[in-house]
Amino acid sequence: MDCPDCGNEQTRVIDTGTSADRTSVRRRRECQRCSFRFTTYERPEWESLQVKKRGGTIESFDRQKLRAGIERAVEKRDVTETTVTSLVDDIESELQDREARIVSSSLIGELVSENLRALDKVAYIRFVSVYKTFSEPQEFLRELDAVLDSELDDFEAPDEPQ
Known part of the structure; x- marks a missing residue:
């Protein structure tokens, strides 16, 4: 050394x-x-995670690559560096806890999506538009509608007493 x-x-x-x-x-x-x-x-080298990409290639899990994707999604949003680090730690920990040493990139994308949806809706939309490779504005609009519908469900007034 x-x-x-x-x-x-x-x-x-x-x-x-x-x-x-x-x-x-x-x-x-x-x-x-x-x-x-x-x-x-x-x-240990044997403990390192491997990621199977959509095209079938396998590469080593790259924590910095995960972080960069999340940082792009939360850019100019009210999300702290500490929160991003915690999110990356949580996702990496969840992946490490799995039995398999090879995980799919789609699993990582789903974990990031779930966490961003709970954290910041705009960051979530940014991330899934790239992750799900939206090619048509309608796809983007459908996802946005789903987020807005869930927001409305969260803010509905409770039933009035009779």
């Missing part, structure tokens, strides 16, 4: 433990040349 400060190859492990999420090993290291201390995290 190269020192991130001076680039020296000679570092030693001074402490080892399990990460807070218990999915990786945390190691505290120290450079033997400059005494710079840093932390590394090791995750």
Whole structure:
């Protein structure tokens, strides 16, 4: 492991433990040349998630790619970075909890859609318009109507007492 400060190859492990999420090993290291201390995290390769794309190709799960998609959907909305991080953590955790190490991109899209619908309706519409590859304005309008109908159901006045 190269020192991130001076680039020296000679570092030693001074402490080892399990990460807070218990999915990786945390190691505290120290450079033997400059005494710079840093932390590394090791995750077993066999535990990494794989994503099966629509075209049939399989690639490694990319947390940053998931985050970028969510950030595009919530752009200029009142959604904090902390909320986005929490959403990404929740989705990744849900995927990790599954038995299968290969998950479909459509499953990831559905999880993001569900979470965004509960979080911000505009971000949800933005996301599904790309995820579901709307090609006609009518498709967009149908989805928007479904969101608006559910909003109206939420705001209906309770029955008046008789």
